[in-house]
Every structure is written in structure tokens, then in C-alpha cells.
Amino acid sequence: SAVISQKPSRDICQRGTSLTIQCQVDSQVTMMFWYRQQPGQSLTLIATANQGSEATYESGFVIDKFPISRPNLTFSTLTVSNMSPEDSSIYLCSVEHRGTNTGELFFGEGSRLTVL
Amino acid sequence: QKEVEQNSGPLSVPEGAIASLNCTYSDRGSQSFFWYRQYSGKSPELIMSIYSNGDKEDGRFTAQLNKASQYVSLLIRDSQPSDSATYLCAAFNDYKLSFGAGTTVTVRA
Numbered sequence: 764s765a766v767i768s769q770k771p772s773r774d775i776c777q778r779g780t781s782l783t784i785q786c787q788v789d790s791q792v793t794m795m796f797w798y799r800q801q802p803g804q805s806l807t808l809i810a811t812a813n814q815g816s817e818a819t820y821e822s823g824f825v826i827d828k829f830p831i832s833r834p835n836l837t838f839s840t841l842t843v844s845n846m847s848p849e850d851s852s853i854y855l856c857s858v859e860h861r862g863t864n865t866g867e868l869f870f871g872e873g874s875r876l877t878v879l
Numbered sequence: 880q881k882e883v884e885q886n887s888g889p890l891s892v893p894e895g896a897i898a899s900l901n902c903t904y905s906d907r908g909s910q911s912f913f914w915y916r917q918y919s920g921k922s923p924e925l926i927m928s929i930y931s932n933g934d935k936e937d938g939r940f941t942a943q944l945n946k947a948s949q950y951v952s953l954l955i956r957d958s959q960p961s962d963s964a965t966y967l968c969a970a971f972n973d974y975k976l977s978f979g980a981g982t983t984v985t986v987r988a
Binding site for chain 1: 910911913921922923924925928967969971974975976977978979980981
């Protein structure tokens with residue numbers, strides 16, 4: 764099983780600022796996924812990050828708001844830009860278990876952001 | 880219409896009873912299906928996967944899939960207080976995993 768480390772685990776941010784979340788995996792993976800879980804809600808996929816190419820964003824999410832980097836096969840970052848209270852959520856990094864395109868995901872512990 | 884819908888909770892069952900969780904999905908192209916368990920304040924963890932019609936058993940957990948009815952279920956037998964959590968149903972298609980809203984289960988001692 765993959766070990767996924769996320770930083771920060773939690774943060775309190777001011778409106779209008781930006782925060783970058785880091786995700787480090789202990790093995791090389793092709794795809795990394797970023798999810799958002801708003802309070803009391805389920806998980807929504809923000810984007811899929813492949814190494815060496817631009818991230819693929821889901822409907823309702825745009826690169827200007829959630830820029831993603833994927834510099835190598837073990838690391839990715841998600842930036843939440845120009846934050847508003849509506850961005851208060853848990854942001855989760857995930858990778859696939861047992862190879863590519865299986866649908867079986869491991870999740871990091873999440874980054875809980877509160878925007879004031 | 881949501882891609883994955885789960886029966887509304889919360890679900891409260893006595894210790895030792897069977898907890899039954901249901902899920903339907905809208906995308907007929909979905910290839911595989913999963914149940915994740917999420918304890919309060921924690922991230923989801925995969926507990927069951929099912930790819931073909933029928934039942935799949937793993938310990939006290941049984942997943943059932945009916946692709947014709949676009950229906951997935953999870954049975955938890957001999958429920959324990961440690962099973963108290965939110966259970967998320969997920970359907971996978973075309974590199975995307977879509978989650979239901981979750982059903983919160985409380986096992987009463």
C-alpha cells in the first residue's frame with residue numbers, strides 16, 4: 764500500500780490569500796488525484812495530475828483557481844488561490860492502488876482549510 | 880441527477896446485527912464499484928471492491944452488484960461498534976471515481 768503524506772494537515776487562512784498543499788507519495792505513481800470534501804459532504808474530484816503534462820480539471824474547477832503542479836512521479840501540489848470562505852474544505856490527495864486505472868484509491872490524511 | 884446515490888442515513892443498528900447499505904449509479908459505463916469507510920476526521924479507506932455481477936464476501940463484509948439494475952449494496956454482518964463510520968459508495972469509469980454522499984452507520988453497544 765502507498766504511504767501518502769500531505770502538508771499542511773490544517774490551516775486557517777485569510778480571505779483573498781492563496782495556500783499550496785503538498786502531497787508526497789512513497790512510490791512512483793502515474794496519476795495523482797485531488798479531491799475536495801466540503802463540510803458534511805462527499806468527495807468531489809477537482810483534477811487529475813499526470814507527470815509531465817497539464818492537469819485535467821473536472822467541470823466546475825479551473826486552473827486559475829486551483830493550479831496544480833506535478834514535477835515528478837512522487838510529488839504534486841495543489842494551490843487554492845484567492846480563497847473565500849466557500850473554499851473551507853478538506854482537500855485530499857490520492858493515488859491508485861495496484862497500478863493504473865483501477866479505481867482503487869489510497870488517500871492522504873487530508874488538508875483541512877478554514878478560510879475566514 | 881447525481882452520478883452515485885446512496886440510501887439516506889443515518890443508520891443505527893444494535894451490536895451483532897446486520898447493517899445494509901444501498902447505492903445506485905447513473906452511468907451505465909461504470910466498470911467497477913467500491914465501498915470506502917471514513918471515520919470521523921479521517922480520510923476514506925477502501926474496504927471492498929466489486930467488478931462483476933453477484934456477491935463478493937470479505938470477512939464480515941459482503942458487496943453485491945447488479946449492473947442491470949445499476950445497484951450496489953454492502954452488508955455488514957455481526958456489526959461491531961468499530962464499524963461506526965460513514966460508508967461511501969463509489970463508481971469508476973474512464974479514469975474517474977465518483978462518490979455518493981455517504982451513509983453514516985452507528986452501531987449501538
